[in-house]
Structures are given as structure tokens and as C-alpha cells.
Amino acid sequence: MSIDLQQFHETFFEESFEGLDIMESGLLGLEQGDVDLENINTIFRSAHSIKGGSGTFGFSAVAEFTHDMETLLDQMRNGERQVSKSVVETLLGSVDVLRNMLNAIRDGSDIDIDSVAETTVAIKAILGLENTVSAVENSTEVTAKGWIVHFKPFTDIMKTGNDTVRLIRELNSLADKAEVTINNDSLPALSDIEPEDCYQSWVINLIGGDISEDDIHEVFSWVDDDCELQIEALANEADYIGPERRDDERRQKAPERRNTERRTTKSSESSSIRVNISKVDELINMVGELVITQSMLSRFGDQEDFTPATIERLKDGLAQLESHTRELQESVMRVRMMPISFAFQRFPRLVHDLSTTFEKKIELIVTGEGTELDKTVLEKIGDPLVHLVRNSLDHGIESPADRVQAGKSETGVIELSAFHQGGNIVIQIKDDGAGLNKDKILSKAKEKGLVSQDERMPDEQVYDLIFRPGFSTADVVSDVSGRGVGMDVVRRNIRELGGAVEVKSTPGEGSVFTIRLPLTLAILDGQLVGIGEETYILPVISIIESLQVKSENINAVAGSAEVYRLRDEYIPIVRLYQIFGIKPISTDLENGLLVVVEAEGKKIAIYVDDLLGQQQVVIKSLETNFKKIEGLSGATILGDGTVALIIDIAGLIDLYQKDMASSVVSIKGAAA
Amino acid sequence: MATILAVDDSASMRQMVSFTLKGAGYQVTEAADGQEALTKAKSQQFDLIITDVNMPVMDGITFIRNLRGEANYKFIPMLMLTTESAGDKKAEGKAAGATGWIVKPFNPDQLLNTVKKVLG
Numbered sequence: 001m002s003i004d005l006q007q008f009h010e011t012f013f014e015e016s017f018e019g020l021d022i023m024e025s026g027l028l029g030l031e032q033g034d035v036d037l038e039n040i041n042t043i044f045r046s047a048h049s050i051k052g053g054s055g056t057f058g059f060s061a062v063a064e065f066t067h068d069m070e071t072l073l074d075q076m077r078n079g080e081r082q083v084s085k086s087v088v089e090t091l092l093g094s095v096d097v098l099r100n101m102l103n104a105i106r107d108g109s110d111i112d113i114d115s116v117a118e119t120t121v122a123i124k125a126i127l128g129l130e131n132t133v134s135a136v137e138n139s140t141e142v143t144a145k146g147w148i149v150h151f152k153p154f155t156d157i158m159k160t161g162n163d164t165v166r167l168i169r170e171l172n173s174l175a176d177k178a179e180v181t182i183n184n185d186s187l188p189a190l191s192d193i194e195p196e197d198c199y200q201s202w203v204i205n206l207i208g209g210d211i212s213e214d215d216i217h218e219v220f221s222w223v224d225d226d227c228e229l230q231i232e233a234l235a236n237e238a239d240y241i242g243p244e245r246r247d248d249e250r251r252q253k254a255p256e257r258r259n260t261e262r263r264t265t266k267s268s269e270s271s272s273i274r275v276n277i278s279k280v281d282e283l284i285n286m287v288g289e290l291v292i293t294q295s296m297l298s299r300f301g302d303q304e305d306f307t308p309a310t311i312e313r314l315k316d317g318l319a320q321l322e323s324h325t326r327e328l329q330e331s332v333m334r335v336r337m338m339p340i341s342f343a344f345q346r347f348p349r350l351v352h353d354l355s356t357t358f359e360k361k362i363e364l365i366v367t368g369e370g371t372e373l374d375k376t377v378l379e380k381i382g383d384p385l386v387h388l389v390r391n392s393l394d395h396g397i398e399s400p401a402d403r404v405q406a407g408k409s410e411t412g413v414i415e416l417s418a419f420h421q422g423g424n425i426v427i428q429i430k431d432d433g434a435g436l437n438k439d440k441i442l443s444k445a446k447e448k449g450l451v452s453q454d455e456r457m458p459d460e461q462v463y464d465l466i467f468r469p470g471f472s473t474a475d476v477v478s479d480v481s482g483r484g485v486g487m488d489v490v491r492r493n494i495r496e497l498g499g500a501v502e503v504k505s506t507p508g509e510g511s512v513f514t515i516r517l518p519l520t521l522a523i524l525d526g527q528l529v530g531i532g533e534e535t536y537i538l539p540v541i542s543i544i545e546s547l548q549v550k551s552e553n554i555n556a557v558a559g560s561a562e563v564y565r566l567r568d569e570y571i572p573i574v575r576l577y578q579i580f581g582i583k584p585i586s587t588d589l590e591n592g593l594l595v596v597v598e599a600e601g602k603k604i605a606i607y608v609d610d611l612l613g614q615q616q617v618v619i620k621s622l623e624t625n626f627k628k629i630e631g632l633s634g635a636t637i638l639g640d641g642t643v644a645l646i647i648d649i650a651g652l653i654d655l656y657q658k659d660m661a662s663s664v665v666s667i668k669g670a671a672a
Numbered sequence: 673m674a675t676i677l678a679v680d681d682s683a684s685m686r687q688m689v690s691f692t693l694k695g696a697g698y699q700v701t702e703a704a705d706g707q708e709a710l711t712k713a714k715s716q717q718f719d720l721i722i723t724d725v726n727m728p729v730m731d732g733i734t735f736i737r738n739l740r741g742e743a744n745y746k747f748i749p750m751l752m753l754t755t756e757s758a759g760d761k762k763a764e765g766k767a768a769g770a771t772g773w774i775v776k777p778f779n780p781d782q783l784l785n786t787v788k789k790v791l792g
Contacts, residue, residue: 003688003691003692003695003780005688005779005780007691008684008687008688008691009684011683011684011687012684014683015682015683015684042728044726045681045726045727045728048726048755049681049682049685049726051755052682052685052724052753052755052776052777053682053684053685054777055755055776055777056685056688056776056777056778056779057684057688057777063777158747159740159746159769160740160750160766160769160770160771161740161747161748161749161750161769161770161771162749162771162772163747163749166789166790166792169792170789196746221772222766222771222772222773223772225763225766226766
């Protein structure tokens with residue numbers, strides 16, 4: 001029977017990567033003092049499983065590499081080796097190598113042989129082994145015409161579930177012919193017999209069948225210690241048959257294995273997702289509800305004439321349908337939701353490595369790992385988060401000496417947290433470092449020409465400057481932060497996810513970066529607004545309020561810019577029809593409505609002809625179907641089949657600010 | 673047809689073992705660790721146990737030792753999945769009551785051959 005092992009590869013990779021994550025976090029936990037046997041055991045088990053699986057599924061390079069790691073870990077868990085920093089670092093390094101190897105195999109790319117060799121040498125050095133390639137011993141096997149096997153089991157051989165009959169049967173199957181003689185000499189009197197003990201011994205003559213001595217030993221390998229075994233070659237051994245046949249077999253097997261290894265590399269595309277069974281049950285439950293509603297509604301189709309009473313029932317049914325559809329939709333969305341721990345888990349390692357690089361002492365506190373968000377968002381938020389954490393570590397937290405001088409504890413704290421707020425997920429990166437240096441940022445911004453020389457602005461806007469393209473405050477451009485790709489890329493990436501990032505900072509106490517992300521990229525709660533013939537959609541989440549215009553509150557400033565006084569604030573008015581070049585019903589502000597929206601701490605009032613209603617809309621990407629357009633985040637198809645464009649508020653504000661140049665900023669500055 | 677309990681914490685190994693044996697017509701029940709296996713073995717009689725050694729919660733050797741103590745598993749074959757490097761594990765397993773072992777890595781054919789031998 002041949003079984004295609006490839007079907008198990010996906011599972012193997014998945015669990016191996018999980019295992020590597022477990023090893024990594026376990027290793028990171030090791031250095032913090034006392035030796036935790038359970039932890040070492042867990043790390044060992046992961047390595048062991050990867051080794052076992054990779055061997056079984058034909059990834060011999062991985063199995064070989066893991067072997068030495070496993071040996072080292074085995075020594076650690078047996079207490080033969082102390083947990084030292086260098087051992088932990090080497091093991092962490094080999095986790096990386098292993099991860100790269102597995103990735104390479106899965107994606108069909110080449111394994112980085114140099115790093116594998118380097119790490120192998122490092123581990124072998126710790127183990128005190130020479131870096132020798134373990135040669136496969138090609139033991140010469142003796143085969144004879146026949147054999148005489150003396151088999152004398154100990155009395156307790158059956159206590160391990162072994163069975164002498166099975167052993168003899170197996171021997172029998174090897175040979176062309178077998179003659180079995182039983183010896184009952186040591187059988188006690190019936191009254192003394194323990195029924196669970198074995199008292200007999202056997203002599204088995206095996207004739208023919210090209211049996212080697214090893215074949216016979218193989219049969220008895222499980223009971224080696226439970227019996228006396230003597231094997232003699234039959235006296236009349238005639239034609240000596242060499243081991244060629246076996247070698248041939250081996251030679252055939254080897255290339256076959258290599259083939260499977262190469263073949264596996266294709267299946268990398270199929271990415272899978274693990275879903276909790278309760279979520280699936282929920283789905284099935286909802287579908288059940290939906291079917292009931294559907295059958296209820298279908299009865300109306302058969303109805304001859306409608307009375308007010310049936311219409312009432314029809315309405316009820318439709319309302320039910322709506323609520324079930326919505327619940328079903330939410331349940332389906334939840335299938336794609338994954339805990340943010342998938343993005344968070346790399347940070348202990350990152351912080352560990354970076355704090356060594358920067359010679360800083362850092363404690364990382366992670367909370368809210370269970371917070372769930374969409375898989376796509378989750379995958380894309382990783383890099384911006386890494387950048388922000390690096391930034392906090394590099395620029396935020398001071399050196400231990402500086403911290404002591406400032407009267408703080410030597411160890412800096414970085415807090416990474418995630419939680420739900422409204423329909424959003426909020427991720428915060430908080431450090432207790434020096435905080436952002438307002439003067440430095442401002443002078444840098446002036447130097448770079450981002451703001452004019454005599455510019456005055458509130459603190460938040462100063463801090464916000466770090467997200468501007470071409471801004472970097474690091475005195476020395478370090479390897480980690482400030483490689484030109486800076487905070488502007490972080491902000492852009494987060495915006496692409498429909499989210500926003502802002503920073504708050506207190507000098508001497510630290511900074512907090514707050515990222516707000518939508519729960520999902522696929523669906524949006526939208527406010528439909530009408531402008532002329534067109535319908536646009538504003539994300540409900542960014543709307544603060546909608547109001548009718550009172551002409552006395554409108555102020556025109558600096559030529560074309562208009563602001564609206566709302567209570568104590570002056571908010572720039574954005575005439576959407578101007579920006580998108582369409583014909584409105586009216587250009588008179590008093591005939592329409594203003595929708596006040598906010599993004600990244602900035603507010604604008606969008607002028608629209610009418611508010612049309614709220615509904616959930618499915619977001620279709622403009623980028624994949626057409627091209628990216630500034631100020632728009634996507635499109636959707638409405639119930640009547642028309643297409644409506646979805647406004648990207650942050651993008652729109654940028655667009656507007658570009659139009660108005662610096663005049664808006666100075667107005668806001670003056671108002672504050 | 674014979675019933676087999678396959679115990680391994682690694683899902684891919686478990687799938688492979690179970691798929692292979694089911695393909696050969698055996699009835700297979702899976703368990704992810706020794707504790708789970710023990711519970712399942714006590715609630716249903718199996719004809720053969722195949723267990724990994726290194727597992728969380730309860731390792732394979734402890735599982736075998738516990739199960740061997742049960743009256744209706746006194747003579748039931750129990751095989752451990754073990755790696756070649758673990759020579760003393762084999763001895764430890766034998767002492768705990770293991771019938772024998774299958775050395776990792778193994779392929780489906782080797783697994784089937786061994787199972788056929790044991791179950792006759």
C-alpha cells in the first residue's frame with residue numbers, strides 16, 4: 001500500500017511553526033533565573049516533534065539539524081548541562097535557522113546552507129562533538145542457507161504484551177520452511193503453574209528464504225532482554241548469498257525520498273486557518289435559523305391575496321431575515337478572526353535581542369493577547385508594530401545610567417496592549433522613557449522645511465510631525481530605527497488597513513502610540529450621503545455629528561478657505577463636490593448639511609446635499625478592480641445595483657490640506 | 673476489525689498514523705496525550721495501543737505503565753513510537769510494560785507491517 005505523505009505536510013508545517021514559537025518563548029523565559037524543568041521539557045518536546053515529523057515526512061535535512069538541538073536539550077532536561085546564556089543564545093539562533101529551513105522547504109526555495117552549517121557547528125561545539133558527518137554504517141550482513149534459533153524466553157515475557165506464538169510465526173514467515181521443536185522440561189507441576197508465566201523454550205530450524213542474522217535479531221528486538229537467544233548458521237551452508245540485494249533496495253529508496261522532498265515545495269500557496277469548533281457550530285446554528293425564516297417567508301409566495309394581516313406577518317418575517325442575515329454575517333466574519341497573540345508573540349524575542357544590542361534593560365509587558373481581529377489585518381499589522389516597538393526601545397527608553405539619573409528604575413518598561421473599543425480594535429505601545437522632545441522635533445521639522453520658521457503649534461501637532469514623510473529625529477542613524485523608512489511608512493501602512501495611529505507624550509514620563517484598526521476589512525458600517533446624483537459613503541465610525549448650517553457660524557478666511565464655528569472649535573469646511581468635481585444640487589451651504597468627521601485627531605466638516613441612511617456595506621477594493629484613488633478607500637454596490645464610493649477620511653483630509661496649503665494649519669493653530 | 677488507539681501530541685503524526693491504519697481497515701481512535709488516551713482506553717477496549725513517548729500532560733511511558741496495570745490491558749500489545757537516539761527510553765518503556773517500539777522516522781508501510789505482525 002502506498003500512501004501519499006504530502007497530504008500531511010500542511011499540518012506538519014503548521015504545527016512545526018507553532019512548535020518553534022513555543023520553543024522561542026520557552027527559551028526566552030529560561031534566562032530569567034531559576035531552571036524551570038517543565039519549561040525545558042516543553043522546549044524539548046517541540047524539538048523532538050519537529051525531528052520526528054521531519055524524518056517521517058522526508059525532510060531529512062531538518063531532521064538531521066534538529067537532532068543535535070534535541071541532544072542538547074535532552075542534556076539540559078536531565079540536568080547534565082547548566083542553562084547558560086550562550087547555550088540559550090545558540091538555541092535561539094537554531095530556532096531561527098530551523099524556521100528558515102522549514103519556510104524554504106514549504107516555499108520551494110533553497111535552504112541557506114551556510115547558516116545551517118554554522119549553527120550546526122556551534123551546537124556541536126557545545127556538545128563537544130566533532131563536526132563529522134555521521135557515516136551510515138554499512139554493516140555487512142551474513143546470510144546463510146539456514147539457521148538454528150534457540151529461543152528460551154524468561155517466565156515474564158508475556159507481561160509486556162509480547163507473545164511467543166507471534167514471534168515464532170514471524171520467524172516462520174521469513175523462511176521457506178521452519179521446523180519448530182518445543183521444550184517443556186521446565187514446565188512445573190500443574191498445581192504450581194502460574195498461568196501468566198512462560199515456561200517453555202523452543203528450537204527453530206529455518207531453512208531457505210535468504211535470511212540474514214540481522215533479520216532474526218530484528219524479530220526478537222523487542223524481547224532482547226526477556227529471553228536467551230542463540231543463533232547458529234546451518235552447517236551445510238552452500239551458496240553464499242551476498243548483501244547485493246539489500247544494497248540495491250537501499251539505493252532505490254534514497255532518490256525516491258529526495259523526490260518527495262522536492263515535490264512538497266509546490267504546495268505552499270494553500271494557506272489554511274484554524275477555526276475553533278464553537279465558531280463553526282455557531283455558523284451552523286445561524287444557518288438553521290435562516291432556513292426556518294426562509295420557509296416561513298416562502299409561504300407568502302403561495303398566498304393568493306394579501307390582507308393587511310399577512311403583510312404585517314411578511315414584514316415581521318423580513319425583519320427576522322434581516323437580523324439573521326446580520327448575525328450570520330457576523331459569525332462568518334468571526335471565522336476569520338484570530339487572536340492578536342499571533343502578532344504579539346514575536347516581541348519578547350525582538351525586545352530581548354534589541355535590548356542586548358542597545359545595552360538597555362527592558363521589561364516587556366503584553367496584555368490583551370486574546371483580542372481577536374481579522375486575519376488579513378493581523379498579517380499586515382505586524383511590521384508597523386515591530387517598527388513602533390523598535391522605535392520605543394531605541395528612542396523612547398533611556399540608557400540605564402540616564403534612567404538612574406532621572407530617578408527612575410534602571411529597567412525600562414514597554415507595554416504592548418490590545419483591546420476592543422466600539423467597533424474598533426485598539427493597540428497601544430507605551431513606554432516609560434524620556435518622552436518625545438518637542439523642541440528637537442520642531443527644530444528638525446523647520447530644518448527639513450516641513451513647517452515654516454516662525455510656526456507655532458499645539459503639542460499634539462508637533463508630535464504628529466514625526467509621522468510626516470522625510471522626518472527622522474535620531475541623532476545617529478542606527479541599524480534598527482531611522483533607516484529612512486520611518487514613521488510615515490508606519491502611518492501609511494496603518495491607513496491602508498483603514499486604521500489610524502497617533503502619539504501622546506509626556507516629557508520625562510514616556511510616550512504612548514495608539515493604533516486604531518477596523519475589526520475587519522471586508523465590511524463597513526456606512527453613512528450614505530447624496531451629492532448631486534451621486535451617493536458616497538462615509539465610515540460611521542469617523543462621524544462625530546451632522547448638522548444644519550447656520551450662516552452666522554461660517555467664516556471665510558485666507559481667500560478660499562471656509563471654517564465653521566462649532567461651539568468653541570473652528571472646523572474647516574470641505575466641499576466634496578469641489579474635490580471630486582461633480583455637480584451638486586446646491587452650492588449654498590445653507591441648503592445642505594455638514595457632516596463633521598474626525599481622523600487622526602483632525603476634524604473637518606464635509607458639505608453634502610443630503611443624508612440618505614446607514615447600512616453595512618461590503619468593501620470592494622478599488623486598487624484591485626481599478627486603481628488607487630486618493631481620498632477613497634474603496635467602493636461598494638448598493639441594494640439598487642448602483643456603485644457608491646467609500647470616502648477615506650484621513651486621505652480626504654490630506655487631500656484638502658494639500659489644496660489649502662498651509663493656511664489651514666495656521667488657522668487651527670490660531671484657534672487653539 | 674481490530675481497534676487501535678493512536679496517541680501522539682503531534683497532529684501531523686497522528687493524522688498519518690490514523691490515516692494509514694484506517695486505510696488498512698482498522699478502527700482507529702486518536703488521543704493527543706497520555707491522559708486523554710488513558711481515559712479513552714478505560715472507556716473502550718482496544719486491541720492495540722500505539723503511543724508517542726514525549727507528550728505534554730502525561731508522557732507515553734507513564735501512560736503505558738498506568739494502562740498495563742488495568743486488568744483488561746494486561747496482555748494487550750502496546751507499541752511506543754520512539755527515536756533511535758533514545759536507547760534508554762526503550763528500556764524504560766519495556767520496564768513500564770511496553771510490548772515493543774516503532775522507530776521514528778518510519779513510513780506507512782513499516783507501520784502497517786509492524787501492526788500486522790502484532791495483531792496477527
